[in-house]
Structures are given as C-alpha cells and as structure tokens.
Amino acid sequence: MDNPWSGVVSLEVDGVKRAMSLTLGALAELEAALGDDTLVALVERFESGAFSSRDVLALIVAGLRGGGWDVEREGLLSAQIKGGPMGAARAAAQLLARAFLLPEERRA
Template identity: 70%
Template sequence: MANPWTGEVALVIDGTTHVLKLTLGALAELEEQLGEDTIVSLVERFEAGRYSSRDVLALIVAGLRGGGWTGTAQDLLSAEIQGGPMAAAQAAGQLLARAFAIGDSTA
C-alpha cells in the first residue's frame, strides 16, 4: 500500500500493484533522460497541462525505480495500466506533487 505522506503513489500494472516514489536518484535519472537541467520545467509542463506521453512514461519509470523496480521503459510499452493513459498521467502528476510537497515538521 502506498503512503502519500512519504511521496508514494500506487499504480496497477499488468494486474500487480506497484508503489512508485521519486527518490533523489530517480529524479536525477529523470532529468538526464529528459535532457533537462532541472526538474522545474517538467513540473511547469504538468501544471500547465503541456506534458507529453514521453514525460508520463519517464515519470512512471523513475517512480517505479524509486520504488525498487528494476525494469526499463521498454518493459512498459506493452504493459496494461489499470485506468489507461489517464491513470498513468494522474499517477505521474501525483508523483511530482508528492515529491516536492513540504510536510508539517510538527507532526
């Protein structure tokens, strides 16, 4: 089960629930893969609704890797994502939002 307070997002792929999380290493890999100097431009694209399927796939792969998955983007090309592309895009957006959410340090 995914814990949103620690930045985790759940996504069902090929009938199996996976926990995705954007760790620092996953973010660095994402920046490199997308050819970005910073992750801010990707966040801005999602906020403006200008993201591509490539962005979504890269975020899902980075989140899966942050959650311990050892696969590649190629492994997901024929995978069945529960809820389809919209669920994948929502999960990608949640990953970004949760990765940069500032928690309540008094809790």
C-alpha cells in the same frame, strides 16, 4: 501502499500493484532521461496541463525504479496500466506533486 506522507504512489501494472517513489536516485535518473530539459520545466508542464506522454512515461519509469522495481522504459511500452493513459497521467502528476511538497503541505 499509497503513502502521501512519504511520497509513495501506487500504480497497477499488468495486474500487479507497484509502489512508485521519486527518491533522490530516481530524480537523478529522471533528469538524465530528460536530457537538456529540467525538472522545473517538467513541473511547469504538469501544472499547466501541457505534459506529453513522454513526460508521463519518464515519471512512471523513474517512480517505479525508485519504488524498487528494476524496470526499463521499453518494458512499459506494452504494459497494461490500470486506468489507461489517463490513470498513468494521474499517477505521474500525483507522484511529481508528492515529491516536491513540504511535509506540512502533503494531503491524501
């Protein structure tokens, strides 16, 4: 399911492997969820390691919705994510990186 060339990252939620993708619509929803915050600030927080659990959850929700799963933030609050909080953070960072890399920069 993972496809670095198209920006897809897989995440196992409650034992089901799901595709995540930051489509244009998912990015617009992410911006709305961030409010006054910006995508640039979000990227900077991930690059510096200063991201929050709110950042991770917002990215996961946007990515899952972009991947085709109609999920809401509240639906993930008690979900079991493979790898726990670190697995979720790793997947969120990978998703964000793949969304903004040029095709020739993408690697597995």
